Amino acid sequence: MSQKIIKPEGMELIEYLNDGYAICNKCGAVMDRREDPNGGCDIYACPSCGWEVDEMEYEYEDDEEVEWAxxxxxxxxxxxxxxxxxxxxxxxxxxxxxxxxxxx
Incomplete structure (x- = not known):
């Protein structure tokens, strides 16, 4: 059974972030939270691209730089x-x- 991958955009993205969901900085999918097998802090893992990050090191980064004419x-x-x-x-x-x- 495959997991549904959610990639929110626009207002939906804001709502997911406000609700405490982790969003992948690589592809924009909602990340899964799982327990660290080594006993450390939990890990966020992206079901879409596979990117992983420790819960304590995660921060959503909007890397889109907009130049304002x-x-x-x-x-x-x-x-x-x-x-x-x-x-x-x-x-x-x-x-x-x-x-x-x-x-x-």
Missing amino acids: SSVHKSYGGDIPPAGCRACGGPYPHCKTSCKLFDN
Whole structure:
């Protein structure tokens, strides 16, 4: 029986990260958590590409670097959207009042 591989994008990605799921930095799939056979901390393992990382060393990295041309920068009123907003694709900055990422 094969396992279903989930590769969330956009708002779904934000929801998975907010819910505490580990996302593979190599291919973007939701990672499995398993016990370390050597008795250390748990290990996250990607069911899609096989990448593994210790739970304590894991950090989701959005390696997409966006260059902001002056015309794009002006369209956001000089305010560069955070990486999560770029992934969501919502109507930034008009979505700030309804988005839980901006709750204080």
